[in-house]
Amino acid sequence: MTASIINRIITERPTHDGSLTITALGHRTTVPLSSFHDRARAVAGALHRRGVGAGDRIGILSANRLEWVLLDVAALMLGAQTAGFEPGKFSPGADLVRRYGLDALYTDTRLPDDAPSGVLPISTVADYAEEDPDGFEPEQWTATQCTTVKFTSGSTGTPKGLEATVGSIDSSLNAVQSLFAHRPGDNILTFLPLSLLQQRYWLYSALHWGHDITITTYQSVFAVLPSVRPTVVMGVPAFFDTAKRHIEGVIAGGVEPAEAAAELFGDRIRYLWTGSAPADPATLGFYGEVGLTIFEGYGLNETCITTKNHPGAHREGSVGRALPGKEVVIDAEGIVCVRSDHPVNTAYTYAAPGESERMFQPGGMVRTGDLGRLDEDGYLYILGRSDDVIVLDNAKKIIVRPVETRFRDTGAVAECVVYCPSPAGLVAVVSPHPGPVDTAAIRDALAAVNAVSERDERIIRVIVADEPFTVEGGLLTSQFKPIRKQIAGRYSDRIDDPKAGLLVH
C-alpha cells in the first residue's frame, strides 16, 4: 500500500494554498490549512504536556466548530484516539467518561456540577492552539491501529461503538479521490455532525490534496451556502428534498431553474453528494433538470463508503459500483455483503452481545442487512432492509421500503414508515410536511399508492404524526433517516388501535 495519508497529513505541514472555513449564521473564520496544521500541532503539544498521549482516548461532545477539528487532528498527531459523541444524544457526565474509558472529554455543553476533572469546555482548545508546540513531533500509525470510535447514529436503537482502522480511512480517502479528483479550487462543504467520521474525511482530504473545505452546521447550512460558493456539497436525502422544494417555489415565482438553483447553492457547484439513505428518484431527477449533478452512493459505518456513482460511471436508480478495495456480494438471502481490503474493523467495541457476530462475518465480510441486487455491470441497487421485511400469515414477504417510498413520492407526506401490527394489513405512520395537515391530499395519496400496490402490500390505515419527524424530536437520525423503533414506540397506541388514523373505506 502507498504511504498512509493519515501519517502524511499529521507529519507534513501543507505547502499548498488550501484553506479551512468554519462558518454559521453570524460568524465566519477562514484559516490556511498550513496555519491550521500549526495550530493542531500546538494543541497536540499542549495536550501532551497535560498528560494525554498515545493510546489515550479523547471524547468530543460538541457542535461543529474549529476546536472540534483542531482536537481531532491533534489527537491523530498524539497517537490518541477520539470518540465523537453526537450533541443532544449524550451528557458530559461521569457516566460517559467511565463507560467509554475517556482520558479527557471536551464539550460545548454546560458542565454538570459533578463533572470529573478531565471534562473541560472545548473552548479551552483555542487557548491550547496559542501555546508553543515546544518541539512536539507527531506519532505514526500502523494500518491496523484505530484512530477513532464512531457511533452508529441510532436508527437501530442504542448507538453501537465501532473503532475505525487507519487502513480503512486511508483506503476510503484514496478510493474517493480516484473517482472525483478533488483538487485546488474545489471547496467541499460539509454540515453534518463531525462526530460522524466521514464528515472529517473531507478535512483529511483537504489537508492532503490541497482543496478548500467549509464546515458549517445543519442549522445554518442554507444561510451560508450561497456566499460560500462551494464546488461540492456533502448532503443527505432530506437536505436535498428540502432544497428541492425551496427551489421549486422560486422557479414557480418566475425565476429560471438554473438561476434558482444557483441562488441557493451558489454558482460554482461541480457536483452534489448524497448518501446514508435512499434518495427519492424524483429528487435526483430534479437536480439534473436544474443543471446540478448529483451522485448517490452506499455504505454503512461498518463498511465505510462502499459504492458510489461518479462522473466516470453513473447509472440511474443504482448506488454505483464498488469502490477500489471493496467487493460487493449478494448472499443467498439477497442481502448485500461487503468485503474490504482494509476493513473498518472486525467487531464492535461497544454493542450488545451477539451484535458483532450478526454484522461481522469470517473473512472480513460485513453482512449489511440491506437487500440488494447487482446488475450485469456491477451496479448495486438497494431494495430495502432485511429487518424491514414483513412476513405475512400467508408466508409472503413484503419489503416495506418500496411501499414507503411510493407513499413519500406522492409528495403528500415528508416521510412514511410502514408496520404490520395485525393480519388485517399494513399501517403507515406518516410525517406531515410543515404547515397545516392536508388530510384530503394524504387520503388521495393513500388511494394512489394502494392502486398500484399488490393486494398484500396495501395500506389499510394511515396515522398522521402529531408533528413532522425531526432530529430534535428524536424520530430522525442526524442524517435525517426515520428511526423506525422510536416512531413505533411513540405511536404504538394508535398503530395497534384498529380504529385510529385515516381508514381505507
Place this chain on the structure above:
Amino acid sequence: MSTDLDTLAREKLSHVLRDHPDPASLDLGENLVDTYGITSLNKVLFLTSLCRAADIGLDNFTEDDLAGMRTLGDVVDTLRPHAAPRG
C-alpha cells in the same frame, strides 16, 4: 416599515409551508415548530428568504438568535431593528 416586514414575513413563511396558506391567516403568536411544523432546515430557509426580500444582512444574526425565533412575531421583532426605513 414594521407593516412591510410583517407582510413580508407572512409571505415568506407561507412560501416555506407546503400548502402555502393565506399569509394573512398566519398567527404571529403561534409556535413555528408546534403549530406550523417547520423544521430546522426550513426555518433557516425562511429566514434567508425573508432577509433577502427585506434587504437585511443575514450576518446580523447568530444560531442563538435563530433558536430564539420561536414565533413569527419573534422573527419580526428580531429583524425589525435591522430593517432600513422605506419611503
